[in-house]
Amino acid sequence: QKSGGSITVGQELEIAGFDPLKVGVYDTSTFTAAAAIFDTLTTLDDKGEAAPKLAVSWTHSDDYMTWTFKLRQGVTFHDGTPFNAQAFKENFDRQKDPANKCRCAFYITNVKEVLAPDNDTIVYKLTDPSVNLPATITIQSQNNVIHSPTAWKTKGDDYNRNPVGTGPYILKSWTAGDRMVLEKNPNYWDKGRPYLDRIVLKPLPDAQSRFASLQSGEADIIWDDEADADNILKAQKDSKLTVHTYKGSGAQVYAFNTKVAPFDDVRVRQALVMAIDRPKMSQAISNGLSRPASNPYGDGSWVKCKDDGALPFDVEKAKALIKDYGKPVEFKTLVTATPRGRMVGQVLQQFWKRVGANMEIEQVDQATIPSRAFTRQFQMTPWRIVDLADPDPQMYANFRSGSPLALAGFSNPELDRLLDHARVTADPGQRTEDYCAISRLINKEAIWFWTFQNTYYALSSAKLKGFPKIYNSVIDVSMTWLE
Amino acid sequence: MMQLAVRAEPLLDVDHLVVEYGLGNKTVHAVSGVSLQVARGETLGLVGESGCGKSTLGRAVLQLRRAKSGRVLFDGEDLTAMEGEALRKMRRRVQLIFQDPIASLNPRRRIGDIVAEPLIIAGVKDAAERKRRVHEVLSAVGLDPELVANRLPHEFSGGQCQRICIARSLVLNPEFIVCDEPVSALDVSIRAQILNLLEEMKARFGLTLLFIAHDLAVVKAVSDRVAVMYLGRLCEVGPSEQLFAKPVHPYTDLLLQAIPVPDPDVRPVEGVAVGEPPSPIAPPSGCRFRTRCPRADQRCSAEIPELREVAPGQFAACHHPLA
Amino acid sequence: MLNFVVRRLLAMLPVLLAVSLLTFLIASLLPGDLALVILGDQATPENVAALRRDMGLDQPLWWRYLSWLGHVLQGDLGRSYRTGQTVLQAVAERIPVSLQLMLMAEFIGLVIGVPVAIACAARAGGAFDRFMTGSAFAILSMPSFLVAILLIYLFALELHWLPATGYVPFTEEPLNNLRFFVLPALTLALAEWPGIMRVLRSDMIATLQEDYIALAKAKGLKPARILFVHALKPSSLTLVTVTGINIGRLLGGTLIVESIFALPGIGRLLVGAIYTRDLVILQGVVLLVACGFVIVNFIVDMLYAVLDPRIRHGHA
Amino acid sequence: MSTLLTIADVVVELPTPRGNLRAVDHVDLSLEAGRTLGIVGESGCGKTMLSRAVLQLLPKKAKLTGRVMFDGQDLARLAPESLRRLRGRDLAVVFQDPMTSLNPVLTIGTQLMETIQEHLELDASAAMARSIELLTAVGIPAPEQRLAQYPHQCSGGMRQRIAIAIALSCEPKLLIADEPTTALDVTIQAQILDLLAREQRRRHMAMIIITHDLGVVAGRADEVAVMYAGRVVERAPTQALFKRMHMPYTEALLAAIPKLDAAPHTPLPAISGRPPDPTRPLRGCSFAPRCRYAAGRCHEAKPALTSAETPGHLYACFHPIQMAAGVDA
């Protein structure tokens, strides 16, 4: 570990801000900044187990409905405000307060309230049991990072772009759309850390020029994804560069709207799923980098199924199903208006054309997809199951009947039962059982399907060391150093 | 209203015509109270320096430029009061020929169409009839209809284009033609051809002409009477021979002296012409010619001279007429 | 002259008003209910209705427009719901970049286009003229997103002369700032100069036929003086118009170049605002950009007067 | 007196889409210092091309053969730089249209002073003083104010005076005035012609006046050359020419001009037809198709310039007119 120096991080997106009341949810670029400016209660260690951060220890009730965390003492926010249970509670209440109408509140619906019985203890009261809470709150998201209450109160509207946390770096300056400069926090509670004096975050929206910036040394580490496979392969061959990958859990997925034709017929859904040759598709879109997915959990998850019920790739069977259906299969798929979205869309279109289904690509901007999805104005929409430590939050939201996120509009008592059961069960073996059964059911009904597992990429200069695993899809550079 | 020398009932009677142009916030006094009459069958020549308002007067007669005040009586009817269809009907009887023959023909239309255009506008539906008329006038102006009709204007010389323009103006059998400097843009040799042609057409079709030019010799060659214009006003009107032989207005005299004579024995008189015409935006008070007039005095700047009969049929607007 | 200026300024008001109305209409026609976008996954019909009421989205369109206009007239362009920035702050942050990019691009475009045009016009139809006309088309056929990456490959990765991406404010590091702007400005300029060259060349050719050029030659003036003093000025009216329109267009930002070179300009701000349905920013910025355009137009008119004394003295 | 300008066997050809156009066809002329030559002819007969040939200002694609000796140098073979030094200083020109021959965007002062400074190596204030002097000489009131004005602020006559001032600015040896008054009114025309004549006498320069109006040259030129279809068809001292024309074309040209002393409505003896297409030269005399004396030989061969009995009188005709001029008109 060497102290000093400065790095530049090339990000994909522009950061809108940090105040959850304003921005609602953080995106991947914001995660990176948040990981440096803020701390969370817990973090994930090398093995993917929850480890202390601002919380030093924790216990839970038997029913997993109550979790108690002991907080680290002597920690202050960058503005000098002391970090304590009261501060944490204020953070939580602010998000939860219905008057604030925070989009972020959706992700904490399972938390009834947070109590602060004394200065260094907080208690989570949950509505449903959660066996893995300390791991699920490690992601540096809008809900989990802890802001200085004084700061948001005094700064008002300006707080969004002047965040104050307890993290290893302090926001020094920020030019909209350009650079965010983070300076080392000299009073960081973890003595000796961080190592770098300065981190500069820059949005570099274009993948080609982002990679060029890495090559030319303007950036030390950049965000990347499989769509940029050519550059990833190039970086692998380049001794001056390092490719960081992390095989996360979750997958890239698609939801059928089973309420509208032709997807109200299971034969059509099955046929379309069976028509997809994932290895070939991976070859086409990412030079084989993408890992085919057959269930929503992925190799990175602790849920490992012997039988996930995946439908086989079978063109003939698919054709037969379509033929059996009798009517022409024509539909539209929402696709993000990005090179990657277009490419994937065209490949799927190609597979489906081969089995006699006509898909039309409807390009929409990123912001439109959620609102189209929530209002069910789609026939087929792409979605994403992100890499979280526990499958429950996303599985429950995506598949439980009545959930606003149950995009397929499919309701099945058995599925509901399994979902309810899995979330209150503590035994990992039993939960695996449940989740595999859920996977089999979804695969059989083909209400959603999965294309590829999540793999996260960051490309850096070989001199950059100490880069951790890309847990939760967060590129966390806060503890790196330069050699 | 003073009656000018008109032998018969005038076909055209221009009465105190005033035409102005707006130029930003300034006003160009192009024609300031001009009265003249043209008798049926007569050619009235109108001369004057560039910018004195000759074209403006011509266009105002045809209502292409609406007058600010004054009247234009054509065959007893007031054109200035006419609108729309009535005016359009009247336009068949009054035609216009321009200075630049090439510019007055649409470069992208065939001669046959150009000459037939007035007939179409006048509502002659019968194509054969139109063709007959076109052939007739084209032959009349000395062009071979067969050869000409299918060509474009640029294939013709200036003189030929002017013939075509004349043909176009004749095709509706008009009674009156305003010729706005029809020969100024033409060569000496061609000029004579066109002047002769106009004379011939006049006789043949019984036309009445208002002939505008800046060349006194040209005007004299074709006009029965001549009107001399200076800066929006008339200076002198009279029968051609009389006016040229005995000019009364100092400006007419100046014009006559300034003409170069093609005879080396006549030494040009040096220093006759003085100064340049003032701007029509701010014309001089009183007599407009006074700034260049050797005879000007106090009275000329105070009082606008009226046209007075100085000799039988000859009128001049001058406080100090010659002789 | 003052009269002229005032009249021109007054004539711009309706344009601005129409732009504001158009922006407002377009913004409200965009699919994706703002309330839904803000509430996201949390949207329940009640929530949405409440938020719509709070934001005044349930009011009729004309009412919303008038109230927005009322605020604008009082100098309040509003605040982004997402970043909390006011429109003026957002624009103040971005406009220096777009302005600089635009100025440098036009400058380089003119520096390439004008001499080439003059050289071509001086020997119209000659080898150089034909070659440059052809090259102009070749460059015109290369979209800026291709040119940009080629320039990056050449100047940043191969030659290491210039940085590939990035930006520092001029006030902080003037020299570095210029280095950052060279490639993006060049990318834009390469797309600009063929147009500049074409209009100036044809106007120059026309001017060089004029009698007064023949007279200038007959006066024994040096060829350079004839081209640059006698011919260039009267030929540059169309050029000024074209440059004005280009500048107006570039004021609205050039999303592609800004994205590729990671410049924080107006283009990215605007498109970001559209994608996140940040209508306050969208409307405000479009209105300000339109003001910029109108001002540029005004300057163009003034330049006409400077270039051509006939216009200055009202002899149109 | 010495010969200042000799034009020997000059041919100017212009390539056009319709074929080679011979604008000037084997022209020989000469002019002595301080004398005035008038060149007369119809539009398109090559007057301007001939003057441009002297100035070496022909269109780029034009081809010039023959010699143009000016002050002992062959202009056609002079290096561009020496030519440039010569133009404006020894060789000046006034164009036809004062509206277009002054640069609309430069002040009158600039346009005057640049010539003076280019050739006389005067400093700005001296050049300015000389400009004012020149403007006064050509009869422009309040010259100091005029210097700061633009051409459009002056009337046509004024502009032509300024153009003349520019031409006179370096005391040229030869002034070529290409239809200097065609675009002007009669009264202004008289003024300008007077001005030119006065300045010529005063500065003792040679002058070529190009015009299509025989009236203009009659009183002001020492010698007249009549051009037709690119050729000089008659050339004589002015007096001699008007006394006795040999070439039917010259006569017809004179006759076609309306006379002030003729009665109204007298038919004019017009020349029929129009000049031949210069891209399709005729084998015989170019005027033959329009000539009333033309006979067989005229259509077969081109008549050469031959001397008449009066000294210095040359004409190109097989059937010269025998009677005295004027009788016919």
Next chain:
Amino acid sequence: MATLELSIKDDATAAPSRRKRRLGLLFWIASTWLVIILALAILAPVLPLQNPVDMDMLERRAAFSTEHWLGTDGLGRDELARLIFGARASLTVGLIAPMIGLTIGGAFGLLAGYFRGRFETLVVGSMDVLLAFPPLIFALAVTAYLGQSVPNLTLILGVLGIPAFMRVARAATLTLARREFVIAAEALGASHARILVRELLPNVILPLLAFFLLGVAVTIVVEGALSFLGLGVPPPMASWGSMIGEGRDSLDVAPRLAFLPAAGLFLTVLAFNLVGDTLRALTDPRQGAL
């Protein structure tokens, strides 16, 4: 009658013979290229080409071969077929969009230049509004609202081109409307409509057409830029612009994927303008005159 000897016959010699102007080799090469490209674009569906959207996912960016003459693109589609079908899309948009600008902008420019006054102020003002509005925002908003399709794209590009055509038409009309042949028509009592259609239009249309040709080039390139932003022709349809955009990602691996369509674009644009210049010179009445 002595003066009326002139008949056209003795002038026949002087009249220009029917044009036999040489068009030049370049003109012929250019028109041949255009004919070929247009024919290919029109006939693309019936030509023995491979399907431009069929992917051979294991044969990505294949080199030239007898099966794929120009190799395959990033998704294993036949490059030749895509180039030809791309020509179809690019030329459709590239020709129709400027036509919209030409008709609407041309009509407004003509009317504004002829009638002047309030109407002109209104038209010029509206065009300023259109120019002042950032074009990309316009494109984004319209696609978001109307959806993404070739007709909508054409509409957007067409509307964006209107101000330029309006300017050209208006400038030409302003000078023409003062010409004497227009006054002559007026003096004959021709109606406004007649003057506009018969006298002005034939003269205004030529500068408009010349500008149209430049418009074709610009439109094709702009369509590419919009494709790059996801606003161009909807995939899997190919257009030259979108192909350049896709090829850009693999510039160092397979540069031809970007440069082949760019070359096609360049040659076509150049050919259009060469032909246009020649045709303009041919139909210019002044050229033939003495």
